[in-house]
Amino acid sequence: MRRSVSVAVLITVVVLGFAVWGARNSGVAAQGKAQNAEVKIDNFSFGPAMVTVPAGSTVTWTNHDDIPHTVVSADDPKAFKSKVLDTDEKFSFTFTKAGSYSYFCSVHPKMTGKVVVQ
Numbered sequence: 001m002r003r004s005v006s007v008a009v010l011i012t013v014v015v016l017g018f019a020v021w022g023a024r025n026s027g028v029a030a031q032g033k034a035q036n037a038e039v040k041i042d043n044f045s046f047g048p049a050m051v052t053v054p055a056g057s058t059v060t061w062t063n064h065d066d067i068p069h070t071v072v073s074a075d076d077p078k079a080f081k082s083k084v085l086d087t088d089e090k091f092s093f094t095f096t097k098a099g100s101y102s103y104f105c106s107v108h109p110k111m112t113g114k115v116v117v118q
Helices: 002-032
Strands: 036-042 045-047 050-053 057-063 090-095 099-104 112-117
Touching (some): 036 050
Parallel strands (some): 036 057, 050 112
Antiparallel strands (some): 036 045, 057 090
């Protein structure tokens, strides 16, 4: 009887230990894991206007408007610059460095957005 209680306690401690270890390690992996993000260009706006992603993530912009748009970094020198995107065309960029990246449409400069890379 005493032995079975000791074995049960030992198994419980081992299972709980692995659960705690797994929770800690999965949190670290989730923070640094690259993600893909989508930004829609529609009605003369970028939506969402701000995207936050971890470093290594790719952001893809898709033009759903009936008129052409661009996606151009506001940084100098430009971190990224798309060609003119017609309806349903896409542009993707992978952000490798942490920072804040403001961008705009060079055809319609009042259209602005931001990518925050952590």
